[in-house]
Structures are given as C-alpha cells and as structure tokens.
Amino acid sequence: MRILCLGALLWSAATAPIALAAPITLNWAHTNPNLVTDPNSISQTVGGVTVTARGYTVEFSGSVATVFGPFPTTPGQGSLQMFGTITSGLTTQPGLGLLSQPAAGIAVSGSDIGGGNAVRGIDSWPYQSDKWGIYFTQVAPSKPL
Secondary structure: OHHHHHHHHHHHHHHOOOOOOOOOOOOOOOOOOOOOOEEOOOEEOOOOOOEEEEEEEEEEEEEEEEEEEOOOOOOHHHEEOEEEEOOOOOOOOOOOOOOOOOOOOOOOOOOOHHHHOOOOOOOOOOOOOOEEEEEEEEEEEEOOO
C-alpha cells in the first residue's frame, strides 16, 4: 500500500503544471537605495525575491583549484571596496565588482590591484600572481526565478 501511495503521489507531482516565476531585473548601482550591504555580501529584494551576491576568487596551480572567499565588502587597498558596488572608485560605473586581494582570513597569492582599480567588474583585469586566477560571483535568490 505504501508503494502504491508513493507512486500516486509521484504521478500527481509529475503531471501537475509547474508554475515558473517571472524574471526579475536587478540594479547593482551603488545609488540603488534598495541595496543591503552586509560584511560579506550585497543583496536586494525585487518582486518579493531577495537576491544575495558574494564574491570569490579561484586560484589554479596545475590541476589543483583553491576557492577563496567570500570577500568582504569593506575597503581594502586604495580604500576601495573589495567586493561590492564601489570597487573601481569611478562612481559613474554601475554594477558589482571584485578587487581580489589578500584580506583577513583570505590568503590569495595575488591581487586584482592595478588597472582593476579603474575597471569595475568581475574578472575584468588580469590576476597578478604566479597562479592563474578567476573571480566569480555567487548569486543566490531566496526562491526560484
């Protein structure tokens, strides 16, 4: 009887229409009053969905990859935000950025300091290290989109 009930439950779940949420548009400009900056993330709520972003760096050495982060939203070198919306110092450039650099508890071997100070973005400037590095942002919605 339990197998039959489970089979009926799975059949009804498989045949029920799936509701898809409408896409949402996010505004990561530092002037957006809906942004919430926490120590290691930035979030905003749009249409009842809270989306949280965190910045990471991956260093590669041969076949070994090491993930560092999440990076803090506090100022680092040059008094620029390490991860956030004011990473380039150019307030006319909207959007998220990551200036990868050593920070408390984050022992990356290189940094994104240099031209990255003037170029906002994720992986927008060569990683200055003897290791190959990439940066990425984890974007996590509070419910499916």
